[in-house]
Amino acid sequence: MALQIAIIGSGLAGLAAARILRVHHEVTVYERSGPDTATGGQGICLFPNGIKILQAMGFDRDRAGAVSCHGYRTFDKDGNLVKDFPVDFKGKYGADTMAMKRSDFRDELLRLATAPSEDLGIQGSPAKMVCDTSVVDVDPDEGLVFFKNGSSVQADVVVGVLLTNWYDRKTADGKIVANGVHSRLRHRIVSSSCQPKKNGMTCYRVAISAESVKEALGYLPEWWDPRTADSRISTLIAGDGSKRMVAAYPLRHYDYMNFSCLFPTRQDKGHVLDSWFADGDRQEMVDTFNDFSYPLRKILDIATEVKVWELQDLDSLPHWNKGRAILIGDAAHAMTPMQGQGSNMAIEDADSFHLLRPGISRDEVKEVLKQIDGIRRPRTARVLRDTRAMAKGISMDEMIANLDFNCGYNGVFEG
Numbered sequence: 001m002a003l004q005i006a007i008i009g010s011g012l013a014g015l016a017a018a019r020i021l022r023v024h025h026e027v028t029v030y031e032r033s034g035p036d037t038a039t040g041g042q043g044i045c046l047f048p049n050g051i052k053i054l055q056a057m058g059f060d061r062d063r064a065g066a067v068s069c070h071g072y073r074t075f076d077k078d079g080n081l082v083k084d085f086p087v088d089f090k091g092k093y094g095a096d097t098m099a100m101k102r103s104d105f106r107d108e109l110l111r112l113a114t115a116p117s118e119d120l121g122i123q124g125s126p127a128k129m130v131c132d133t134s135v136v137d138v139d140p141d142e143g144l145v146f147f148k149n150g151s152s153v154q155a156d157v158v159v160g161v162l163l164t165n166w167y168d169r170k171t172a173d174g175k176i177v178a179n180g181v182h183s184r185l186r187h188r189i190v191s192s193s194c195q196p197k198k199n200g201m202t203c204y205r206v207a208i209s210a211e212s213v214k215e216a217l218g219y220l221p222e223w224w225d226p227r228t229a230d231s232r233i234s235t236l237i238a239g240d241g242s243k244r245m246v247a248a249y250p251l252r253h254y255d256y257m258n259f260s261c262l263f264p265t266r267q268d269k270g271h272v273l274d275s276w277f278a279d280g281d282r283q284e285m286v287d288t289f290n291d292f293s294y295p296l297r298k299i300l301d302i303a304t305e306v307k308v309w310e311l312q313d314l315d316s317l318p319h320w321n322k323g324r325a326i327l328i329g330d331a332a333h334a335m336t337p338m339q340g341q342g343s344n345m346a347i348e349d350a351d352s353f354h355l356l357r358p359g360i361s362r363d364e365v366k367e368v369l370k371q372i373d374g375i376r377r378p379r380t381a382r383v384l385r386d387t388r389a390m391a392k393g394i395s396m397d398e399m400i401a402n403l404d405f406n407c408g409y410n411g412v413f414e415g
Ligand SMILES: Cc1cc2nc3c(=O)[nH]c(=O)nc-3n(C[C@H](O)[C@H](O)[C@H](O)COP(=O)(O)OP(=O)(O)OC[C@H]3O[C@@H](n4cnc5c(N)ncnc54)[C@H](O)[C@@H]3O)c2cc1C
Pocket: 008, 009, 010, 011, 012, 013, 014, 030, 031, 032, 033, 037, 039, 042, 043, 044, 045, 046, 133, 134, 135, 136, 161, 162, 163, 164, 182, 205, 276, 309, 328, 329, 330, 331, 336, 337, 339, 340, 341, 342, 343, 344, 345, 346
């Protein structure tokens, strides 16, 4: 008998889980927004640990416009190369590292979750998407999912993947929406408090097209130009103890570059920026990096849309599951993007649902969810710890050890 599976949230974790589970079970995904909702337009980097699992799902890198990255380059603020760190991700860990536009990545996951089985060459039936449907409560023991309109459904497994339940959200008109509903939902599963922790850094995020830079500068800087960038993820560091740095990675075949501009949070700023959708102030960003080299200053100066976010994460939770319900993705282990492992962990979580094997009985579900919790929690706790350490600065050896630990993972059966 196939299990009835309810997934709350069609984000990266939910859709990946739907793809894994649709082969042997009946999956419904409930999404409070529209069908093409993509939280943030940010670029996203997938490492070999995520890519190996995605490839096994039939992930199509061309559809996602993925750009392979073959290592890291560090520049000083004047744009001089300080360090080149090539990484043979494929040779060393069995798959590439790829940067993608976040919405392209989600579109590809949506295809894998909902396309006809024949198209994907798999068994089972597509996951059902139910959009514009907020889940307001769950009963983990009974497997009940309650909707805003008062109705409910019963499932054998409830997968909770709610991003916004760990911090407040800002609406388009600037109102801060309390996370009451989401925290109630989460507290049904995990009773401990989950206050986000800020790591002291603020991040401006901007996307800039190669076209607009060529127009403004007449050329592409060395670290951008595909002929000289050698597929590296580039970082420009202030190098003056101020911890200011700019990370740049290419998207959509180098047509775009997304920049994360990091600096220590100004304590004198009264307001709290809890949402990574908040609009930032371009002038403030330009001022913060005004001693960096001309091409970068100019590039930041022509940015049209500046997003600002105070980096924050969540302490490791004591458990992720209760009864028939389990949390995965950011709801279970939100971390800052300092290692770029957040969504990779979500993909690994999804892969662990292979343990809900074909023919499993309804009665066995609770045991298996406990087992998944036992496998996933220690690993994500370590990745969180390493990600926190990144903010303080780590040695080259530590960085390599982290890459080995993160990228060397081969899925739940080889874990
Ligand atoms: C600035 C930034 C940069 C990042 N860069 C990287 C990177 O380079 N590499 C990487 O691996 N990770 C990165 N991450 C982390 C990554 O974005 C997250 O780990 C990932 O999105 C988590 O997926 P998710 O499915 O848990 O959440 P999401 O993708 O946000 O999905 C949650 C979904 O649930 C829906 N939802 C919420 N509440 C309800 C409800 N009550 N009812 C129904 N639906 C609901 C939402 O609408 C949404 O669609 C970054 C994060 C940030 C903030």
